[in-house]
Amino acid sequence: MNECESRILTASELRPAAEDLVRQGKRFQMAYAVWEGPTVEVRYLIAQGGKRPFLLLKVRGEGELPSLAREVPLLGWYEREMMDLAGVRFLEHPEPWPLIVHEGMSVQPPPLGPEREAESRLAGESGPPTMPEVRADQVQDLIWGPIRGDVLESGEHHYSYIGEGILHYQMRLFYKHRGLERRFHDLLPTQGVPLAERISGVGSVCHALAYCQAVEAALGLEVPPRAAMLRVILAELERLYNHFHYFGHLCKTTTLKVGEAFGTLLEERVKQVNARLTGSRFLRNCLTVGGLRRDLAGEGIGEVIRTIADEGIAYLERLNRTASHQDRLIGTGILPRQTAFDQGATGPVARASGLDRDMRRDHPYAAYELLHFMVPLHEQGDAQARTQVRMESLRGALDLIVQAAKNLKPGPVCAAPLAPADHGEGLGWTESPRGSLYYAVHIRDGRLFRVKIKSPSFSNWRVFPFTVHGSNMMDFAINEASFGLTVAGCDR
Amino acid sequence: MPNWVWLGMKAGCAATDWPRHGPDGQEGHRGMPVFDPGHCPPGCAACVASCPTGAITADGSIAIDYGRCIVCQRCVEACPEGALTTSDQWAFAVRDRQDLVLTQSAAANEERALSRRIASSLKGSLHIRHVDAGSCNGCESELQALSNPFYNLHRLGIFFTPSPRFADLLLVTGPVTPAMRLPLIRTWEAMPEPRMVMAAGTCAVSGAPMDQGYAAGHGLEGIVPVDVWLPGCPPNPAAFIHALLLLLERVPQKVHGGRYEP
Secondary structure, three states: OOOEEEEEEOHHHHHHHHHHHHHOOOEEEEEEEEEEOOEEEEEEEEEOOOOOOEEEEEEEEOOEEEOOOOOOOOHHHHHHHHHHHOOOEEEOOOOOOOOOOOOOEEOOOOOOOOOOOOOOOOEEOOOOOOOOOOOOOOOEEEEEOOOOOOOOOOOEEEEEEEOOEEEEEEEEOOOOOOOHHHHOOOOOHHHHHHHHOOOOHHHHHHHHHHHHHHHHHHHOOOOOHHHHHHHHHHHHHHHHHHHHHHHHHHHHHOOOHHHHHHHHHHHHHHHHHHHHHHOOOOOOOOEEOOEEOOOOOHHHHHHHHHHHHHHHHHHHHHHHOOHHHHHHHOOOOOOOHHHHHHHOOOOHHHHOOOOOOOHHHHOOOOOHHHOOOOOOOOOOOOHHHHHHHHHHHHHHHHHHHHHHHHOOOOOOOEOOOOOOOOOEEEEEEEEEOOEEEEEEEEEEOOEEEEEEEEOHHHHHHHHHHHHOOOOEHHHHHHHHHHHOOOOHHHHO | OOOHHHHHHHHOOOOOOOOOOOOOOOOOOOOOOEEOHHHOOOOOOHHHHHOOOOOEEEEOEEEEEHHHOOOOOHHHHHOOOOOEEOOOOOOOOEOOHHHHEEOOOOOOOOOOHHHHHHHHOOOOOEEEEEEEOOOOOHHHHHHHHOOOOOOOHHHHOEEEOOOHHHOOEEEEEOOOOHHHHHHHHHHHHHOOOOOEEEEEOHHHHHOOOOOOOOOOOOOOOOOOOOOEEEOOOOOOHHHHHHHHHHHOOOOOOOEEOOEEOO
16 A cells, blocks of 8 residues: 555464554554355554655454554554454453444444355334443433434434533444445446545545545646645635634624624635535545546635635634633633544544644644645643644634635646556545544445545544543533534445 | 624625525536437437446336436436436426336326425424434534535525424435435334425435445335425535425426426
C-alpha cells in the first residue's frame, strides 16, 4: 500500500509487537479484515509520528487472533466490529459484546466474512445493550434515544445518575448502520464516488476525496495540479460551513440565542456560496477518480469568502469575550492527553488535548504541500480548548481558500483514464473537519474487492464517554456540542 | 463583553419572505435532470447505464422515477445528444408517489381528498416530529437550516416538537434501517390522529441508494402511510418549505406525472 511500510507477523508475534509500538509512542489508526478464500488477513494501520510513513502490520490466520484491546484500548471497537461483521474472533477481548449488530439482532453469515457471495440480512429486534450495572442507593437510569428531541441524528444515550451527577454514561450507536462497506463490493472504482459522498452528508467532500485518493493510489493515477488545488478549495469550504455550524450549535447549548443565529446564518451563507460554485450546497457531484468531473470557477471564490471572513472572525472574537458563554466551556469535559491517546481521539478533539497531528501537514494530499497553514494546538483538553482549536482552524480555512484561489492556474481537471489495472491496493486519507478519515481500497480484476472506511466520529465517539463519567447533567449538552460529533459516518 | 441583544437588533432581519416574495436562496443549486424525448436517440440507453440507483429504465421508451434520483447528474454527462439536461427544478414534493414517475404515457392520478381536507385544517400551525431513520445527515443538516435566520420556519407557523404526542406531522429521513424500523413505527403509533407523514429525501422515498445489501432500507412504502413524498439528495431548505406548504394546501404541487410545471 502507498505510503506504508509493511510488516507481516504471525499471530503469536502480534501482542509483543503492539506492546513495543505503544512503548515507542506510535499510534494505531485503524484495523480491518480482508478475507481471501478461507484465509483472513487482519491489517493494523499505525502512524509512526511526524511525517514518517505509516506502518502496516499484516497478520494472516484462519479467523482467530489474540485481542490487542488491553494493550491498545482504541482497538477495542475495531475488533468488535470485525467480530460482528467479518466473523473474526479475538481471544480474551475485555469487552466481547456486540458493537454494530445490536443485542437481539443478527446477520448471518457475516457480510464481510469468508462467504463473499452469500446473501445475508441484518434482522431481529434491537434489545437492551450490554452495560455495567450501577448499584447504589438512589441511582437512577435514564435512556434517551434513539429518537431524541429537535432535529438530531438517531443514537441512544444511557445514563446512570444520582441527582445531577452522572456516575456512568454509555452511548449506543449503529442504529443507522447501512452496511455501506459491503456495498462497495464489485463496483467499478468510479461507481464508488456517489456512495462515498453519501456516507456522511456533512463530510461529502472529505469522504469522496479520501476514496478517490485511495483509488488513484491503487491505480497509479496522477491528479492534474488545477484539480488538486480545487480539491483544497472544496475541502476547506466544507470545513468552513461545518465549523460555523459547530459554533451556532454550541451557542444553542450555552443558551446564547443571538450567537446561535449568527453562527447558523454564517453557515447558511457558506452553503449558498457552495451551491453557486458547484451546484450543490454539500459540494457533491464534483469529485471523481483522477480529478474533478468538471472545471469550477474557483478563481473568484477568494473574494466571495473575504466578505464572509470579516464577519466570521468578528463573530468568533465576540464569543471569546462573552463571559456567560466561556464560563460554561472552561473546565467542562476534560479529556486528559493520555486518555485522548489511548482511546483514539482525533482532529480538533485530539489537538485540544495536546496531540499534535494533522493529516494535511503530516501526510500532505491534494495541494496542501503548496500552501501555508498553522496547526492549532492546545493542552487543557476541556470544551474551551476544543472550541479554540476549531476557531483557529476556521480562520485557517478562510485563509487557505484565499491562498488556493490565488494559486489556481488554468489547466485540465481530470487525469486521462489509465488502462484498467487488474489488481491494486490504495490508502486514501483526509483531515476532515472532525479529524482523520481513512479509506483503504482493494481492487481485484478491475473491481472493488474490499473498501474499509474509518470516519473521524468512529474514533471520537469512543473517546467521548470518558469526559462524561463523573460530570454533571447540566454540562452534558455543552460537552457533546464541544466534541462536534456526527453519527452517520460512524454508523456507516 | 458584547451586547448580543443590541448586535442582533443592529443586524436587522435576515429572513426571506419566500415563497411570497424575496429570494429562495437556491441560486446555482442543481435540481432534478429534465428529459426531452425529442432529442433522445433510439436504442441508446447510455443514461440507464450511468444511473447509480436504477432511476432510469428503458423498456421500449425511457422512463424516469424521480423518487429514486439522487441528483448526481451522471445521466446528464452520459447523454450524447443532450436529451437530459441539468435544471433548477427542485420543488419536487408530491402527494402521490406515482407523480414522481415520468413515462411517455402518464395517466392522471386521483386526488386524495380526505387527507387534503385534514391537512388544510392545520394551515396556520403545524407541529413536526422528525425521525432520522438512517439518513446520511445531509437531510438533517438542511432541516436544521430551516431554523436559521434566513429561512426562519417559524414565520410560517411551522414548528418542530420533541414529543410525538404533540405532533401533526411525522417527517422521516433515511431509508429505514433494520434497527430504526421499530422506533419509527412506535413514534407513528404514539401520534394522535389525524396524523400525517412526509417521506423526505430520496432515501425515505424509495431507499435509493441505500436499498441494497444486508442492512438495506426501502423507504417508507409499506411501513407507514405517506401524505407527501419529497425526493432530493438532500432536498434543499426551500424544497422542504415547499413540501410543508404543499401539505398544508398553501401552495400548489408542481410535479405531475414526472413533469414539472413552474
